[in-house]
Amino acid sequence: MVDQLGRFAWYELLTTDRPSAAAFYAEVVGWTVKDASSPELAYTLLTAGDAPVVGLMDLPEEGVRMGATPRWLGYVAVDDMDARTSQIRRLGGAILVSPTDSNIGRIAVVADPQGATLALVTGLTYGQSQPSGLDQPGRVGWHELLAEDRSKVFPFYGELLGWQQASVEADPASVYELFSAAGQTIGGMLTKLPGVSQACWLHYFNVDDVGAAARRVNARGGRVLQGPIELPDDCWIVRCVDPQGALFALQGAWDQKGIERSSASEVTWSAKWEGIASQGRMVLPKTKRQKS
Structure with missing residues (x-):
């Protein structure tokens, strides 16, 4: 442990x-x-x-x-x-x-x-015992906090869990803040837009092909709320809701076939959030942020 x-x-x-x-x-x-x-x-x-x-x-x-x-x-x-x-x-x-x-x-x-x-x-009986496995398909590879005010809430997590601001060269004015645990960058925080009803955590599941997985989301009764969104590290993400209403996200490669980008007007998140997320994660490529 x-x-x-x-x-x-x-x-x-x-x-x-x-x-x-x-x-x-x-x-x-x-x-x-x-x-x-x-x-x-x-x-x-x-x-x-x-x-x-x-x-x-x-x-x-x-x-x-x-x-x-x-x-x-x-x-x-x-x-x-x-x-x-x-x-x-x-x-x-x-x-x-x-x-x-x-x-x-x-x-x-x-x-x-x-x-x-x-x-x-x-005393966890299950779980991801090896942090190096976080970039593998089927694992949970990224964690995103949609905060009321991410600059004010970060000290809570830093003192409680020992999280640190990731040491990367980023625009000081960026609204997306990467954080690390035990030297491994595992997620980011941003101040949510008013359309998101309350502060929450969003977890990203790794898949081999985001496009194919997004098609399965729609076919099985869920909805792609936003994306696919391309990140600078050749990674694509989609934010989704399952048939019962739980929010989740997917990340991985994308075959760029069979699904169009969703319109921000269809969801509670604004198009600005897409830019914020992409800009924030631009500063640390996937291969680096998931290195133990």
């Missing part, structure tokens, strides 16, 4: 239709579906080869009644759960689910001071 500390180490989809969602992502990303349910919990694993990458569970009925919607939740590995949750309160964040033992380890669901949700985990 030591090499995972401070990194996203596990991901879960909380959804209203777990079997359908599992079939959707298996088709789109190429994951294999494996039942990991117990008498206490219905749980599905999606694996890349033999390696578990993400888990799926039902969105609790109480949450649905309170207005919760399907979403992806990223887990960051920490060393001391009680110390970190106490620290979150001191830093202005919130504890949404207090530390508790679960099927994947000891967890807590938290929110940063601007309301973006993530989770903490110790």
Whole structure:
């Protein structure tokens, strides 16, 4: 676990239709579906080869009644759960689910001071044990925070998780800020546009062919909200929503056939966000940002 500390180490989809969602992502990303349910919990694993990458569970009925919607939740590995949750309160964040033992380890669901949700985990039983695998198909290769104000929220993550601003030559006025964990650049932060209803984390799944994967998104009942967008490192991205309403993104090569770029007027994000994301990730090519 030591090499995972401070990194996203596990991901879960909380959804209203777990079997359908599992079939959707298996088709789109190429994951294999494996039942990991117990008498206490219905749980599905999606694996890349033999390696578990993400888990799926039902969105609790109480949450649905309170207005919760399907979403992806990223887990960051920490060393001391009680110390970190106490620290979150001191830093202005919130504890949404207090530390508790679960099927994947000891967890807590938290929110940063601007309301973006993530989770903490110790004693993880699944996950990406080798950070060098983050650039492989089927892995989660990038993490993006859409913040209310990214310049004000970064110190929270820096103090809590030890994240650092990535040391790259970038325009000081850039609105996209890369961050690293244990010397590896793993994501970026930007101030969201008003059309994005609340601060949130967006996770990018690696695929061999973004164009083909985007066609599968549409064919299986999801929607491509934005893209394909070309980045300067020969990587393409699309931002999507699954059939149950959870946001996610894909990244990889693109065959440039069979799908047209989406119109910004069709989605809640403005065309400016496309420029922001591309400009921000321009400063660190994929091969460098994913190097351990």
